[in-house]
Amino acid sequence: MVPNCNPVGSNLKSGEYTLGRFDPVNGQNWNRAYHYNKDLISEFADKINPDMDISELKKEYRSRLRASIEERLNNEWGVGLAECLNLKLQLMALEADIVLDLHNGPVSTRHIYVPEYARESAKYFNIPHVILINKVFSGALDEATFCPWWCLTDSLMERFPGSEWDFGIEAFTVEMGSQEVIDFDAGKADSKGILSYLSYKKCFETPLQKPENITRYGVYLRDYKIMYSRFGGMVEYVAKPGQFIKKGELMAQVLNIDLLDDEQAISFVKAPCDLIPILHFPSASVLGGTQLYKCFTNYFEI
Numbered sequence: 001m002v003p004n005c006n007p008v009g010s011n012l013k014s015g016e017y018t019l020g021r022f023d024p025v026n027g028q029n030w031n032r033a034y035h036y037n038k039d040l041i042s043e044f045a046d047k048i049n050p051d052m053d054i055s056e057l058k059k060e061y062r063s064r065l066r067a068s069i070e071e072r073l074n075n076e077w078g079v080g081l082a083e084c085l086n087l088k089l090q091l092m093a094l095e096a097d098i099v100l101d102l103h104n105g106p107v108s109t110r111h112i113y114v115p116e117y118a119r120e121s122a123k124y125f126n127i128p129h130v131i132l133i134n135k136v137f138s139g140a141l142d143e144a145t146f147c148p149w150w151c152l153t154d155s156l157m158e159r160f161p162g163s164e165w166d167f168g169i170e171a172f173t174v175e176m177g178s179q180e181v182i183d184f185d186a187g188k189a190d191s192k193g194i195l196s197y198l199s200y201k202k203c204f205e206t207p208l209q210k211p212e213n214i215t216r217y218g219v220y221l222r223d224y225k226i227m228y229s230r231f232g233g234m235v236e237y238v239a240k241p242g243q244f245i246k247k248g249e250l251m252a253q254v255l256n257i258d259l260l261d262d263e264q265a266i267s268f269v270k271a272p273c274d275l276i277p278i279l280h281f282p283s284a285s286v287l288g289g290t291q292l293y294k295c296f297t298n299y300f301e302i
Contacts, residue, residue: 005089006030008081017282018179020106023082031103032139033083034090036147037068045155050163058167065148066094090144098201099171100194101141104179108279109241110190113173115146121170122218122302124200124211126193128242129278130218130302145171170201180282217276218302225275227293229286231267233257237280239293245271252280252292273297 004010009030012019021030044064048057073079073087093099111129114122122130135150137143149169156165176190177183192209199207229235231254239251252269259265269292276296286292 002089002092006085008085020179026080028080028082029139030082030085031141033080033086034139034141034144035069035072035087036137036139036144037065038137038151040064040068041148041151041155045152045159048156048159050156050160054165054167061148061152062094066091069094086141089141093141093145093171097168097170098198098203099142099145101171101173103173103175104177105175105279106282107178107237107241108175110177111175111278113140113142113175115142115150115171117150118146118170118172119218119302121172121197121200122216124193124197125172125174126189126196126212126214127174128214128216129276129296130216131221131224132218133221140173142171142173145169178282216302217296217299219296219299223296223298224278225295225297226291227251227269227272227295229254229269229288229290229292231256232287232290233267234284235281235286235292236284237292239271239277239280241277241279243277245275245277245295247271247273251277254286275299 009019009021009023012024014024022028023030044061069087069090073084073091079087109129110127111131112122112125112127113131113133116132116134119132133143135143135147135154137147146169149167153165153167157163174190174194177186193211196209196211198204199209200211229252233254233256235252235254237252239245239249245251249271250268251271254267254269256265256267274297276299277293278296280293281290
């Protein structure tokens with residue numbers, strides 16, 4: 001367990017607010033500088049035969065992945081602060097079969113990013129909103145963990161039709177609510193959900209928790225949509241994170257303070273389809289083009 005993965009970013013403030021996921025010096029996303037060597041996968045897969053012991057194969061593959069990360073970390077030109085932090089965390093995570101990257105959003109409900117092959121595991125977290133993601137690397141820790149193994153598995157199944165390869169690697173980004181809110185009771189509930197999943201994965205001799213009987217809604221990443229503000233002004237967020245919204249229902253209203261004497265001063269933001277807002281922008285002051293909401297569309301029960 002790493003209790004403070006980013007001691008720099010977590011203490012940077014702009015006024016009273018935590019800056020969140022961006023380095024204010026260069027705009028780097030603290031969470032998007034992990035390493036992925038696509039060429040290593042095909043090179044390694046070409047040397048495997050179907051009779052190899054899977055535990056030895058995992059050991060050798062981890063060794064290759066570690067060497068690739070260390071080469072990047074120690075290159076003679078150096079790496080930026082975010083990448084340095086990320087690569088050191090990635091080396092720690094490489095030793096584990098299960099990686100949980102715990103995050104917070106701006107103003108957010110609980111949700112979790114789950115690789116599509118681990119869909120069944122989503123039922124063991126006490127989290128009602130599930131985003132299913134494919135093996136497309138975009139720099140995050142969960143992707144840096146599962147993409148090499150997922151892609152290796154697919155490569156081996158293509159080379160050896162009918163064979164099965166289960167390396168037992170799963171990684172998730174667990175979004176645990178709003179970044180400016182600490183709630184110890186909610187934290188206890190979150191920990192029970194994590195223990196439920198770890199019990200399912202047989203991490204304990206005796207299971208410590210069982211999953212709660214809740215309805216979980218899933219969405220593919222392509223249907224996790226961003227809603228942008230078309231107007232600048234002061235915004236009231238009418239739709240709350242986790243609320244079911246029907247097409248045409250009011251989500252937000254924006255007051256243009258330059259038009260206070262005009263009956264058109266208030267603009268209404270309505271849902272373009274049935275959706276579930278998952279998070280919204282933390283400030284009541286927005287510009288045109290601000291990301292107002294992120295929403296589930298085309299969602300389904302898991």
